Ligand SMILES: Nc1ncnc2c1ncn2[C@@H]1O[C@H](COP(=O)(O)OP(=O)(O)O)[C@@H](O)[C@H]1O
C-alpha cells in the first residue's frame with residue numbers, strides 16, 4: 251500500500267505540473283495567475299489573450315506596463331526563439347519596462363535558463379530574447395522578425411521610431427502593442443487609435459479598482475480640467491501649443507464663405523459680422 255502510494259504520488263504530481271504548464275502556455279491569464287501570482291483586471295485579461303495588434307489608451311497607473319510585461323514574458327517563455335522588443339521614448343523608459351518583465355521572470359518556478367542577462371536584454375536558452383530599444387529610429391533598424399513589439403508611452407515616441415519598427419513585423423506576423431495616455435490630436439498613437447487596425451482598449455481611471463474617487467478629486471483640482479481629462483480619462487485634447495482648437499478650424503473651413511478675390515481677380519470685401 252505504502253509502495254503504491256509512493257509511486258502514484260510523484261506520477262500524479264508530474265501530471266499535475268504538466269497540466270498546469272500546458273494551461274499556462276495556452277492561456278496567458280492562467281500563466282499570470284498560476285505562475286506569477288498576478289491577478290489581471292477584466293480588461294487586462296482580455297488584452298493578455300488578444301493576439302491582434304492592440305492599442306491601450308488607458309489612464310495613468312491603470313496597469314498598462316504591468317500587463318504588457320506579463321504578455322512579453324509569456325511570449326518569451328512559451329515561444330522558443332521568439333524576439334520581444336521593448337520600445338519607448340528613451341532607453342531609460344524601455345529599461346523600466348524590462349525591469350517589470352525581469353521581476354515577473356524571477357517569480358517563475360523553475361525560472362527559465364538564461365544564457366545572457368543584462369540591463370538591456372535577456373536571452374533564454376530556448377533562443378527567445380527580450381531586448382530594450384532606444385527611442386531613435388536610426389539605431390533600431392537592425393532587428394527582424396519579432397513576435398511582439400511593445401511600445402510604451404507611445405504618444406510620446408517619435409513617429410520616426412514607429413516607422414522604423416512596423417516593417418520588422420512584415421514577415422513574422424508578430425503582434426504590435428502600443429500603450430499610452432493620450433498626448434494631443436497628433437502623431438502615430440492618435441492616428442492608430444482612430445484606425446481599424448488595432449483593437450483599442452480604453453480604460454479610464456474610474457474603471458480601475460485601485461484608484462480611489464478621493465485621489466481623483468484631488469488630482470482634478472491639482473491638474474486642472476484639461477490635464478485631468480487627458481491623464482485619467484483618456485481624452486485626446488488639442489495640444490496646448492495650438493492657438494485654435496481643431497473643431498474651430500474644421501468649422502471655419504466651409505464653402506459658405508465667399509472668397510476674398512472674385513472670379514476676375516477682383517478684391518471682394520467680406521462684410522464683418524458681430
Ligand atoms: N491587476 C492588478 N492587480 C494588482 N495591482 C496591479 C494590477 N495591475 C496593475 N497593478 C499595479 O498598479 C500600479 C500601476 O501599474 P503600471 O503597470 O505601472 O501602470 P501604468 O503603466 O498604466 O501607469 C503598479 O503598482 C502595479 O503593480
Ligand SMILES: [Mg+2]
Nearest residue numbers: 314315316402
Ligand atoms: Mg507605464
